[in-house]
Amino acid sequence: MKFVRSLFMKERLLQYLACPMCGGDIFLAAVGASETMRGWTEVLAGELACRTCARKFPVRRGVPRFVAEETLTPEKAATAANFGWQWQHFTQRDELYAAQLRGWLAPVEPEFFRDKVVLEGGCGKGRHTQLAVEWGARDVVGIDASDAVETAFAATRELERAHIVQADIYHLPLKRAFDYAFSVGVLHHLPDPRAGFLALAAKVKPGGHLSAWVYGAENNGWIVRFVSPLRERITSRLNQRALLHLSKLPAALVYAATKLVYAPINRSAFGRRAIAPHLFYNDYLSAIAPFGWREQHTIVFDHLVAPVAYYIPRAEFAAWWQEIGAEGVVIGWHNRNSWCGFGRIRAATSDE
Numbered sequence: 001m002k003f004v005r006s007l008f009m010k011e012r013l014l015q016y017l018a019c020p021m022c023g024g025d026i027f028l029a030a031v032g033a034s035e036t037m038r039g040w041t042e043v044l045a046g047e048l049a050c051r052t053c054a055r056k057f058p059v060r061r062g063v064p065r066f067v068a069e070e071t072l073t074p075e076k077a078a079t080a081a082n083f084g085w086q087w088q089h090f091t092q093r094d095e096l097y098a099a100q101l102r103g104w105l106a107p108v109e110p111e112f113f114r115d116k117v118v119l120e121g122g123c124g125k126g127r128h129t130q131l132a133v134e135w136g137a138r139d140v141v142g143i144d145a146s147d148a149v150e151t152a153f154a155a156t157r158e159l160e161r162a163h164i165v166q167a168d169i170y171h172l173p174l175k176r177a178f179d180y181a182f183s184v185g186v187l188h189h190l191p192d193p194r195a196g197f198l199a200l201a202a203k204v205k206p207g208g209h210l211s212a213w214v215y216g217a218e219n220n221g222w223i224v225r226f227v228s229p230l231r232e233r234i235t236s237r238l239n240q241r242a243l244l245h246l247s248k249l250p251a252a253l254v255y256a257a258t259k260l261v262y263a264p265i266n267r268s269a270f271g272r273r274a275i276a277p278h279l280f281y282n283d284y285l286s287a288i289a290p291f292g293w294r295e296q297h298t299i300v301f302d303h304l305v306a307p308v309a310y311y312i313p314r315a316e317f318a319a320w321w322q323e324i325g326a327e328g329v330v331i332g333w334h335n336r337n338s339w340c341g342f343g344r345i346r347a348a349t350s351d352e
């Protein structure tokens with residue numbers, strides 16, 4: 001009976017899967033290893049197969065794998081490898097994650113997730129997948145191309161409604177079955193951010209909703225001019241462990257500035273009115289000021305590790321939403337340095 005329960009969990013995920021090559025239905029063709037976890041058994045290894053083209057996809061360590069290493073471009077593989085390492089390294093949970101995610105998804109509130117079938121494009125170590133389940137989603141499928149899926153699986157394996165899938169965002173192994181898709185902090189790290197956005201939108205049911213948060217070009221000229229060349233030429237090529245240590249120096253500067261300057265000034269009414277508007281990058285630095293050392297170090301590391309980062313102008317971001325024909329689009333300027341978009345996928349037309 002324990003075995004049946006574990007298969008039931010897999011079956012929940014199967015209804016959303018589709019062959020990334022031909023769109024055919026996916027079924028569980030073979031079950032290999034299973035493991036007893038806290039009194040119940042979970043299938044950890046097996047094989048999925050496409051009913052139409054018969055292609056096979058492995059399930060390893062509890063995660064369906066649709067990424068063949070050789071199909072990733074070198075750029076994308078490097079991004080996945082770098083972030084994967086980071087997400088396996090930084091596994092702390094921060095109580096500020098929920099508030100942070102709400103900021104990125106604005107105007108979406110946690111209640112919006114209730115009973116929805118949700119797709120997260122780029123789930124990293126799974127912290128948002130976890131929150132989406134806590135916020136009442138019926139099912140959440142978190143996809144990521146990187147090895148971070150190992151951490152994401154570990155973080156969510158006891159949540160029956162969370163499903164982690166290793167997949168390439170451009171070739172999603174999913175049906176158009178989602179009430180809501182969101183992607184935070186991921187699209188701008190893709191070689192083609194717009195194509196990633198379109199791929200996600202294509203999995204949302206007519207009448208469903210989409211959220212995306214991307215780095216903005218506006219106000220980030222200094223990053224593009226000074227940080228990006230350093231990141232592209234040096235830091236993203238460094239050994240991860242070396243960069244982790246090296247990034248402590250800029251992180252310490254950011255930490256000191258936010259704790260000793262930005263936080264106190266923004267706490268007082270006078271400071272907020274008279275000084276804050278003149279501070280460098282105040283909206284962003286005051287927003288991260290409440291974070292602890294590890295989280296701030298993660299943020300700085302994040303800015304230095306990615307081989308690819310695009311800073312997207314508002315007009316370009318708005319054009320993406322136009323391209324998918326979204327309705328009621330809201331684009332917010334988050335911390336005056338990034339764009340949060342939310343919109344509704346047009347309801348079914350007669351030919352759908």
Ligand SMILES: [Zn+2]
Nearest residue numbers: 019022050053
């Ligand atoms: Zn197929």
